[in-house]
Amino acid sequence: MTEKPRGVVITGAGGDLGRVLCDSFLADGLTVFAADVKPPPPREHLVPVQTDVTDRAAMEALARQAGQHSRLEAWINGAGLFVVCPVLKADDADWHRIMAVNLTGTYIGCSVALPVLAEAGGGRIVNIGSISGQVGGVGAHPAYGASKAGIHALTKTYASEGARYGVLCNAIAPGLLEAGMVREFGEAQRDKLARGAALRRLGTLAEIAHVIRFLADPANTYMTGAIVPVNGGAYMPS
Numbered sequence: 001m002t003e004k005p006r007g008v009v010i011t012g013a014g015g016d017l018g019r020v021l022c023d024s025f026l027a028d029g030l031t032v033f034a035a036d037v038k039p040p041p042p043r044e045h046l047v048p049v050q051t052d053v054t055d056r057a058a059m060e061a062l063a064r065q066a067g068q069h070s071r072l073e074a075w076i077n078g079a080g081l082f083v084v085c086p087v088l089k090a091d092d093a094d095w096h097r098i099m100a101v102n103l104t105g106t107y108i109g110c111s112v113a114l115p116v117l118a119e120a121g122g123g124r125i126v127n128i129g130s131i132s133g134q135v136g137g138v139g140a141h142p143a144y145g146a147s148k149a150g151i152h153a154l155t156k157t158y159a160s161e162g163a164r165y166g167v168l169c170n171a172i173a174p175g176l177l178e179a180g181m182v183r184e185f186g187e188a189q190r191d192k193l194a195r196g197a198a199l200r201r202l203g204t205l206a207e208i209a210h211v212i213r214f215l216a217d218p219a220n221t222y223m224t225g226a227i228v229p230v231n232g233g234a235y236m237p238s
């Protein structure tokens, strides 16, 4: 019997960070289940899966598919919405939309990933939080930071529960990146935010992907429930 290939599920795989992550895992020979409402095109060892992370039935089907066709070792909850909006103009419709994708979508991702990774004998869940979930922020809809703070708490819950099944769950909390979401900000605002980091620049997608790969790797055996700040020193929690 041929052994199943190593597998990883990435939600938000069609986005800026998702594409970099797909390339990184593919380069190491994993089969990537690339889930997004707009998934990337198929290529060798990349299986595009059109999925809305708020749709539990679709996410369960994704978990089944990944578990059947690979030795699933990691699940990255990367799908997210960012809405630039003055706080005083924030509306309820955007609140519900952002919370649904960022928080409920990550919750559903964790809840379908845990049993399938447990069945595989253990694995890694990586959630994408944000510095906004730690310090709030005024450039984005207030739901953004609230949803990311919720993701940080979810991460700790799934780390506590996952431990007995060999499932380690961590989150990264990136600062502002040179990527899709930040283009929503004007140049002056981006410069100001870059100056606020000790390293005096925005992060790159490769720098974020590098930390995600560490957290998702089977070699990470003792780090769970962590919210890892990757922000150039813009915020240094103790």
Ligand SMILES: NC(=O)c1ccc[n+]([C@@H]2O[C@H](COP(=O)([O-])OP(=O)(O)OC[C@H]3O[C@@H](n4cnc5c(N)ncnc54)[C@H](O)[C@@H]3O)[C@@H](O)[C@H]2O)c1
Residues within 6 Å of the ligand: 011, 012, 013, 014, 015, 016, 017, 018, 035, 036, 037, 038, 051, 052, 053, 054, 077, 078, 079, 080, 081, 082, 101, 105, 128, 129, 130, 131, 173, 174, 175, 176, 177, 178, 179, 180, 181, 182
């Ligand atoms: N770019 C930044 O500065 C920054 C900073 C901190 C955290 N993050 C987080 O990193 C992650 C990726 O960000 P990015 O910069 O690549 O953004 P992006 O907009 O390029 O990618 C997000 C992806 O999520 C997908 N998506 C949206 N709603 C979905 C849904 N309901 N179901 C499935 N997929 C859906 C989009 O189609 C898109 O491909 C997000 O969680 C974001 O909040 C980004």
